[in-house]
Amino acid sequence: MPIFGHTEHQPILRLRKATRADTKLIARMHTESWAAAYRGILPDDFLDKEAPIERVAHWEKRMVELEAGEGIALIAELDAVPVGFVCLANPDASGSVLVDNLHALPGYRGTGAGSAMLDAAKAWARERGASRLHLLVLEDNRPAIGFYESRGWRFAAREYDHMGGIDLVSLVYSYELD
Template sequence: MHAQSWAATYRGILPDTFLDNEAPAERTAHWIKRMEEIDAGEGIAWIAELDGAPVGFVCLVDPDANGSVLVDNLHALPGFKGAGAGTAMLAAAQAWARERGARRLHLSVLEGNQAAIGFYESRGWRFAAREDDRMGGIGVVSLVYVFALE
């Protein structure tokens, strides 16, 4: 589901060869590691469903030393963007973070992902920082967004 979302969302931002050939294995390795961390009690992942079919997912990492929960990933499958799954997953993430005493949530968005930037900004998330990163063998800029829970 993650590689499918990347292939649709990051086309034109990341190299096609990476999205088509390398991202599925790279995302599988990421999720094997992340699920081991979740099994150890270091966060949670949920799958959003519509009529019993998976349409998206969100992964959260326990609050850090600053009381901030990382939204490690939040994706809706391409055919279900705008169906409300993202908004519902964000609401669940905020409730989960509050239950753990967090003061805020944070996440990273690729600079060219205007749809995600608009989605988060329209829901009260605020730009906090710009970070240079590498994905798919190229340099990219990640934008850090935060959402205050207080």
């Protein structure tokens, strides 16, 4: 029973379209997410020193592309605090939307932000006539693989990748839209 005068606050999760003004925010969230998720997979030196610089440069270019109509980035906010982002590319020739990035900040995993971003990705893809979504996840990133599989994503292919100065395997996962 609530104490008189006290009400439970239900956090409000919202997604908003990112703009170029959000470039540094997205780069910071991307770097923080990588540092947590890829520790032990990618070299520490890369995660701590190179990735922060490289992600700013990447997102400066990517946001220009998105504003030119090549896709969209959405920022997830929990009570107006940025907690993650998703970036989507326009459907390809096969009718599939690439989930180019989906990251929730380490302290906010389990809040529903990731699921909300996936739901928004599905809706955005459907609005563009896409029949599926696809993404790449590092083979050693077991928590992310579990997250996607628990939400109906299926393994589709294996690709070789190079990141942080090392060779890696990325797994392609896809989700069929109904």
